[in-house]
Amino acid sequence: MKEASAPAIEARRICITGVVQGVGFRPFVYRLARARGLRGWVRNAHSGVEIQVEGPPEAIRNLLDAIAHQAPVAARVASLAESPVAIDGFEEFFIAPTVESARRPTARISPDLPACDDCLRELFDPNDRRFGYPYINCTNCGPRYSIVLGLPYDRPQTTMHDWPMCDRCAAEYHDPADRRFHAQPVACPVCGPSYELEAGKRREQGDAAIAATAALLREGAIVAIKGIGGYHLACDARSADAVAALRERKYRKERPFALMVRDLETARSIVSLSPDASRLLTSVQRPIVLAPSTCVLPGVAPANRDYGIMLPYAPLHYLLFSAGAPSVLVMTSANRSSEPIAYRDGDARERLAQIADAFLIGERKIARRVDDSIAMAGAGGPVVLRHSRGYAPQVVATLPAHRPMLCVGADLKNAVTLVVDGQAFASQHIGDLEHYAAYESFRETIDDFCSMYEVSLDDALVVYDAHPQYVSSEYARSLGRRHRAVQHHRAHVASVLAERGAFDTPVIGIAFDGTGYGDDGTIWGGEIFTGSLRDGLTRAIALLPAVLPGGDAAARHPVQAAAGFLSALDDLPDLTAPPFAFPDRYVKALRVARSGVRTFVTTSVGRLFDTVAALLGFTRAITYEAQAATWVEYLARSSGDARPYPFPLCDGKLDFRPLLQAIVTDRQRGRDVGEIARAFHGAVAAAVCAAVGALGAQPVVASGGVFQNALLVEMLSERLGARLWVNQRVPANDGGISLGQAGIAAMG
Ligand SMILES: [Zn+2]
Ligand SMILES: [Zn+2]
Known part of the structure; x- marks a missing residue:
């Protein structure tokens, strides 16, 4: 009879990176390991979570499998590496102290999390000691990024450091079997912060x-x-x-x-x-x-x-x-x-x-401003329109960059991206830098990110928009030693490529937006590129240039943009008469446009949308960005299919003149404005597809504020299917620019 031998014992070191701190990962591993009779330890390290485990190979494999498939809801495992190590002879499994290493902390801080079901159950249970307590939380839920003052994520480094835990909270905090084991913001009505009403x-x-x-x-x-x-x-x-x-x-x-x-x-x-x-x-x-x-x-x-x-x-x-x-x-x-x-x-x-x-x-302080995020279900999946609470500061892309990079984005809808060890961390939405408080917040966020991830700007490449007058660019040039400017619309296209990790894929890149500084110093915003992130993006097709009377003010007054675009028509009726009833501002702007003095050249599709909005009745000033374009989309949704207007491609230019001429004529004939708006959307989609057809069969990337227009994206998606790539993790608007800058700068 064969003698039964003791099962072989193995020892493994497991390193896990990703969002694994502050999301209940250590207690999760602890419970799994104990349940499988394994010995060793788990601890937070600067790069994530480390595990040393000893036991039968079968049980270790089983543990790895469970880690991969049952991780806490808020955890995001980016990588899991294991290697054999010598057996140490541990007697149990325990949670080891956090490593205080000198390495740069690339462990990721979790975004803020909504109250979990377990906490909600306690919140409404009259017998629970946290019944009705507004600061209830556990390792699976609660604030994170909004309370962090530094890494590694531990209570003294959060805005909860002012509230020492009571004995009962401390007992939960130190009990590895408890749902609140090392939940940094843990508190209760006895020891924690409270709310006050001032009326x-x-x-x-x-x-x-x-x-x-x-x-x-x-x-x-x-x-x-x-x-x-x-x-x-x-x-x-x-x-x-x-x-x-x-x-x-x-x-x-x-x-x-x-x-x-x-x-x-x-x-x-x-x-x-x-x-x-x-x-x-x-x-x-x-x-x-x-x-x-x-x-x-x-x-x-x-x-x-x-x-x-x-x-x-x-x-x-x-x-x-x-x-x-x-x-x-x-x-x-x-x-x-x-x-x-x-x-x-x-x-x-x-x-x-x-x-x-x-x-x-x-009473609990907020460490930094984190607005609500905005998202929608797009034709090709969820689309983020404002990347902020719940998303920031997550990693939105992995880039082949070996040195740190700080990318400061654009002046409108600002957000910054810091690249550390190839991980692109996107900040929360900061806002329009023309407001002093936003500009302050912009500088604070840069300091915040650099200190949180221990990046010295002296070692970093600082990347900014090529616009010479952007305050973000000016500030960026005052930081660090190495600088790089990136053209705005290439950054839009690159933001999609960076999200996808498509560094070498040749693409057709469409960047349609309101305003960005072009290579030739004119205002771009209707650009179609070919090339790849690696080899660079070359402008192949653009909107026919129009004149824009009065520069920036034209972005606030659709009739002013209209004066510029319509001055290119041969046969222009008096638009101060019905049904247009354009105000005086239009007449003055038209005079300026025709004189050529104080005018700018633009290829902005955003301003083309404004022009159409004016023709359809939006003749006052806008009160928020993209308002007129949003209204044209709203009108178009009110109509069924309508045959697209002509929007021909001639000599590499999309000629808007036949398009606007047709709209003027239809309006005079009294055609329904919803139908006109629909036919206009159809014309833009058809023009994009014609341009794409002329350039090849590559994937089509579409980014820039104009592509927040869901109807336009739906129309393109119907024609292009999976060939159409749009932003998913960062906004298509200027909130995504900093990631695009990172994508381009990472290519060297
Ligand atoms: Zn909870
Ligand atoms: Zn307490």
């Missing part, structure tokens, strides 16, 4: 503050509410008076307000949600999702097809709804006009004093 002279704390806030909202008040990454201004979205008051006090005439709805069912009662849109709405990122409205909430989103809606994500939001707050709330970034969102208490009190009737202020 005039009245003060309420804790539960009473939340109940009073819900009551104020029901009565039609506007309340500034401190959330995860900043303050919101909230009011009852079904109260036309409250919404109108908010618009007036905030100096925000027409730009849509975001909504927070109590639950998915409420969402379905105001918008039509596709399965993709509901998945996005309930995803751990909890973005604002754009979806077609099915009811009218006066003043919420004038002349827009969509509402932007989100679900509650902070425990406080759930508590407010449960305390009887209206089931659909306006929850807009707390600021005046289009300034950046307020996130510091003193600043919020001061800036919002004339807007909010009351303030619901939480």
Whole structure:
């Protein structure tokens, strides 16, 4: 009889990178290892999580398999490497102290996470010690990026360092079997921060503050509410008076307000949600999702097809709804006009004093401003329109860059990207740098990123937009020693290629947007390139150049852009007469356009959309970016298919003259404006496809603000299918520029 031999024992070292710190990864590994009778340890290291494990080979394989397939919901494993090591003879499995190594910390900090189901259950359980506590969280949920002061992610390096844990919280924090094991923001009503309501002279704390806030909202008040990454201004979205008051006090005439709805069912009662849109709405990122409205909430989103809606994500939001707050709330970034969102208490009190009737202020500090993200279900998958809370500071691409790079983006919709060890970390949305607070935030974010990832700008390549007057470019040139300028529209195309890791693939790259500085010093915005990221992108086709009277102001006045584009027509009727009724500004601009003095040359498709908007009736100034173009899309959605207008390609130029001539004629004949808008969209899609056909069979990359137009993307997607590549992780608008800069600069 053969003697049974003891099973062979092996030892392995496992290194895991990705979003693996602050998401409950160590307790997860601990439980798995113990359940399999394995011995050794798990610990946080600067590069991620390290595991040393000893036991039967079968059990180790089983552990690896479980790590790969059952990781905590917020974890993102980027790589898992294992190697054999000598057997140490451990007697149990334990969580080892975090390594304090001198290496650069490339462990990734997790984005902020919405309250998890377990915490919500406790939040509403009267027998739980955290019943009704707005700062409840665990390793699977809660704030992360918005409270981090430094890496590695440990409590002393968060804004929770002011609140020492009570014995019961400490016991949970130190118990590897507990859901709150090393949950850095762990707290309870005994030891943690609380909320206070300030309404005039009245003060309420804790539960009473939340109940009073819900009551104020029901009565039609506007309340500034401190959330995860900043303050919101909230009011009852079904109260036309409250919404109108908010618009007036905030100096925000027409730009849509975001909504927070109590639950998915409420969402379905105001918008039509596709399965993709509901998945996005309930995803751990909890973005604002754009979806077609099915009811009218006066003043919420004038002349827009969509509402932007989100679900509650902070425990406080759930508590407010449960305390009887209206089931659909306006929850807009707390600021005046289009300034950046307020996130510091003193600043919020001061800036919002004339807007909010009351303030619901939480004691936990916000380390940095992180706005709500915006996303939609696009023709080819989810599309991020604003990359911020829930997404930032995630890695959006892996690039072949061996030295660190800081890419500062563009002046509008600014976001920065830091590349460390080939990982491109995209910042949260920062905003328009013309606002001083946004510019300050831009500089803070750069400092923040560089210190968090221990990058010295002396060693980094600093990359910026080629626009000589951008403040971002100017600031970038004052940083570091090595610099590189990247052309705006190439950066748009490169942002898609960087996301896909398509460094060598020859493509046709389409960059349509409002404004960017071109190679020849003119304003580009309707460019079609050929080439690859590696070999460079060459401009092959562009919009026929038009004149733009008065430069920047033309971007705010559709009739001014129209004067420039229409001055190229041979046969132009008097557009101050009906049905056009253009105002005086047009007449003056037309004179300027024809004189050639104080005019600029442009190939901007964004301004072509503005021109069409003016012809269809949008003759006033816009009050937010892309408003006129959004309105043309909205009109086009109201019509069925319409035969595209002519938009021919001649000698490498897309000639807009026959297109505009046809629109002018149709308007005079009284054709429905929705049909005209539809036929215009069709013309742009057909022109793109004709240009693409002339250039080859390569994949077609489309980026730039114009491609936030979902109807246009749908039309292109119908014709091009999988050949069409659009942005998925960073915005197609200028929020994606910094990643594109990184993509181009990484090629050397
Ligand atoms: Zn939780
Ligand atoms: Zn406690």
